[in-house]
Amino acid sequence: MAVPGQMALSEAMPKADAAAAEFEAAVREHARFVYKIAYAALRNHHDAEDAVQETFVRLFRHRHEWPEIRNPRAWLARTAWRVAADRKRRPPEISLDAAAQAVLVLRAQGAAPDEIAAKREVSALLAHLIQALPLDLRDAVTLSTVNDLSSPEIGELLGIPEGSVRERLWRARRILREKLMATIERKHGPEGS
Amino acid sequence: MDQRDRNDFFDQLLEAGLARYAGEEPLPGLERRILEKALARRPRERWGWSWALAAATATLALAGFIFVISRRPSTQPRLAPRAADSHQATGSTRERPEVSRAAPRLRPAEQALTRPERFPAPAPLTEQEKLLLLYVKLTPKPVLAATADHRPIEDLRIDDLTVPELKIKELPGARAEDTT
Numbered sequence: 197m198a199v200p201g202q203m204a205l206s207e208a209m210p211k212a213d214a215a216a217a218e219f220e221a222a223v224r225e226h227a228r229f230v231y232k233i234a235y236a237a238l239r240n241h242h243d244a245e246d247a248v249q250e251t252f253v254r255l256f257r258h259r260h261e262w263p264e265i266r267n268p269r270a271w272l273a274r275t276a277w278r279v280a281a282d283r284k285r286r287p288p289e290i291s292l293d294a295a296a297q298a299v300l301v302l303r304a305q306g307a308a309p310d311e312i313a314a315k316r317e318v319s320a321l322l323a324h325l326i327q328a329l330p331l332d333l334r335d336a337v338t339l340s341t342v343n344d345l346s347s348p349e350i351g352e353l354l355g356i357p358e359g360s361v362r363e364r365l366w367r368a369r370r371i372l373r374e375k376l377m378a379t380i381e382r383k384h385g386p387e388g389s
Numbered sequence: 390m391d392q393r394d395r396n397d398f399f400d401q402l403l404e405a406g407l408a409r410y411a412g413e414e415p416l417p418g419l420e421r422r423i424l425e426k427a428l429a430r431r432p433r434e435r436w437g438w439s440w441a442l443a444a445a446t447a448t449l450a451l452a453g454f455i456f457v458i459s460r461r462p463s464t465q466p467r468l469a470p471r472a473a474d475s476h477q478a479t480g481s482t483r484e485r486p487e488v489s490r491a492a493p494r495l496r497p498a499e500q501a502l503t504r505p506e507r508f509p510a511p512a513p514l515t516e517q518e519k520l521l522l523l524y525v526k527l528t529p530k531p532v533l534a535a536t537a538d539h540r541p542i543e544d545l546r547i548d549d550l551t552v553p554e555l556k557i558k559e560l561p562g563a564r565a566e567d568t569t
Contacts, residue, residue, distance in 0.1 A: 228414070235415075252427060256427050322406040337407070341408070342411045376403055
């Protein structure tokens with residue numbers, strides 16, 4: 197299936213250049229996956245796209261080492277994660293009260309959890325809570341939000357066994373759930389409502 | 390709301406929030422933008438390498454040139470011990486590397502500043518030159534002249550010497566003494 201922009205790129209990149217053709221194929225296959233990893237870490241479209249660009253530029257720069265890269269997908273994930281970590285900025289301050297109020301209002305209106313989670317305030321609240329986690333738990337839970345990444349892949353990326361990944365995810369989710377409840381119900385909890 | 394509903398709600402809210410956390414799709418045309426940027430960097434990278442290679446080659450060439458110049462024997466003659474008088478007689482002007490090696494080595498800057506007393510600097514005779522001198526000393530001059538002129542050897546042939554027969558004349562008083 198033709199991808200927008202493919203024709204122009206194919207013309208600009210000579211077919212004889214095998215490395216360029218291989219690079220183009222890698223971009224088309226993995227760009228979105230790499231973007232999700234970068235976005236999970238950076239939470240910003242602009243920064244995430246910059247990180248993706250940087251990741252693929254590094255891939256192209258290392259084209260002489262391609263034969264040694266056994267798993268390009270894992271290589272790209274690892275590189276994107278490192279690039280994103282270097283670009284990570286402090287998340288913007290959010291109003292916890294405003295987020296909690298939004299959740300309670302929607303819930304009172306009978307909105308489903310999925311609808312509530314789609315709200316910007318809730319997303320910002322969750323990002324805030326994840327950032328407050330210890331680093332090992334934060335990395336594991338951040339990577340777990342990338343749907344395309346399996347637990348073994350996260351373990352490979354973080355350099356830990358798969359069992360450790362599962363254990364960290366379990367701990368992180370428990371902490372997040374408790375903090376989410378505490379934040380929302382602190383002032384507007386069941387007793388207050 | 391009972392506790393169970395409350396727990397279920399927050400479980401579901403957390404799951405939904407995490408599912409959306411990295412679920413953002415990139416803006417359209419991500420692949421095209423990546424490839425365009427990568428392609429835009431390619432020629433620059435190539436030129437960068439070319440320039441780096443050219444600069445490295447030029448630096449090496451310059452370093453090699455300077456090294457060769459510094460190691461090259463100077464056109465100025467090196468100081469050498471005074472030659473024997475016999476050598477002056479021959480007027481030989483050849484350089485003798487053996488003597489040069491024996492001479493104290495001077496740095497190029499010193500060589501440039503040092504003036505030899507005589508040019509070309511005299512040097513002791515070689516074995517061949519000594520033999521030549523001996524040959525010149527022992528050989529008759531006409532032979533030498535003919536050798537120098539490269540005349541054929543036949544022209545140098547000298548007629549046989551003829552010695553006239555000796556005639557002994559008797560002295561006038563000799564016979565008389567014999568008889569006495």
